[in-house]
Amino acid sequence: MEWLIFGFLSTWAVLSVLGVLFLKNPIHALLSFVSLILAVAGMFLHLRAELLAGLQLIIYAVAIVVFYVLVITTIPWEKVKRFEGFYKREFLAGFPILLVSFALFAYAILKGSFAKVGLEVKDNVKEVSKSLFTTYLFPLEVASVILLTAMIGAILLGRKEE
């Protein structure tokens, strides 16, 4: 049963990624991105990580997608370079490498042994916040500096030059 659910969710996720990559209309690509997020949230639920699933939905599916929609509406589409056809030569050169690395990854993961991590977690929210505000407090602060820098950068690059 578990494999069935996982199989369904992962096929869904892979198909949506392909949609993001290959759909030509930006709105369609965006919708397929939303579908990817739903699939990943489903996977988190299936792994009993309700908190992550909820955050995934709130942060990605709502906040970030709204930003993407805003960006798409502000882009002057008449100036944007049109789709110039499929990069066939690059694809043919890159595809074998993709296959080999996929095989390598699959082999390494299937053959590797996974570490046993701790006990069954009862309360997700409690555990996540505990490690976020003790062990990983310092990286959390660094992340806030990253966001600040990225924001300054976005404003600098995005504003009109006088």
Added chain:
Amino acid sequence: MNWNILIPELTLSLGILLVFILDLFASKKHYRTLLYMSALVPVFSLLSLFLVQHPAKGFFDLFEVSAVNLLGKAVLYVLTSLSLFAMQDYYEKKGSVYTELSYIPLVATLGLSLLMSSANLVLTLLSLELASISMYLLVSLFREEYLSKEAGFKYLLMGAVATSMFSLGSAFYYASTGSLFLKEYRDENSLFTLSLLLILSALALKASAVPFHFWTPDAYEGAPTPVTGYLSSAPKVALYFFFVQLLTYFHHLKQWLLLLAVLSLLSMFYANAVAYVQRSVKRLLAYSTIAHAGYFLLGIATVESTLQRALLFYVSLYAFASLGSFVIMSVLEKKEGFSHHLLDYKGLYKEHPVLASLFALFLFAFIGIPPMALFVGKLGLFMGLVETLLLPLAFAFVLASILSAGYYLRVIVLMFLEEGERRFPPARVSVGEALTLLLCSFLVLLLGVFPHLLYDLIRL
């Protein structure tokens, strides 16, 4: 908890905040003051390094300081300060004054400084990201230059690939060891090897080793030249100091040596061959950086303290030489109509004897001619490789170094022996640039004659 391990970073952050707040109120005409202020911030951090008690760990063991990474931080702060001093006049002459640019390099340095101390993959990823995002900004902030925007975008895309590889690698690391802390793990586990492969690829991309080098020539060419100087010096120092720490956890894997040998051989020979066909001196030096990434990666092929000490000495001095050479190029670029085409360098000696001589000094240093400190680094690296019986790598290193001499010498020949065809208005060297050039060349010469001044400080 022991708070004094964080003093240098705290000083740096306070400095950033101060400049940031002043920047909100100051107008464009205070640009020079702001920039000089922020150039002094790393100096204070440098002084505060003496207050740190080491070795110590803090923040739930995420952050560790040791004698070696304090030395790395010292080099990093000096480089940052010097490159900030060299930025001021260039941006003013180019009419591209962004007052924000005075503190963004400091943010990058903060990231790199945290990177050197990080003992946990989460902190590593975040500090690397902090540094990278600030560097994307530095590359792309150049008024009305299409190339710089393109370079920034390319760097951003490639950097995003590195980030995703690093995070996937960390996920596999967690899956195989059950923890995100860097620690010794001796089991035979293909999952762990996979995580190593991914993390190493991401770091190799940041260090611009072949086959992950594609962003380097474009980003270096498109970026404002003083920023290129920063890109080619500060991150390298931080990365290799971090690599040396990483080595203690990974060196026992038999794939480690193989991966590093492949990366470094590819980088050395590919970059040295491609550098010959470059027409732009800026691109040529970008390829020289890639070749140097190849040499440096040899220094972490196996654990051997002579090898690692030589590497750290070499990379620190290389950073100064590289910063110096890019600062000279930025001085020259202030002339009207000067591109970095090889032909523009013809007869430079007649026009600017001092600049041309300094440039030649740095190029000779890259080749590894004796009185310069990079020779000592090269020699140490070679000796270390011979000692660890990696003879094929040692000979490949020598061969690649000899191969590289050709394209450096061509620039020197053009500058000294040929007559210039085009006339440019003379370029003035500003105070900041003069300071940077003097210190860089002084260090490259001084530590070449008395290498033990720095060598004795590198205790592994």
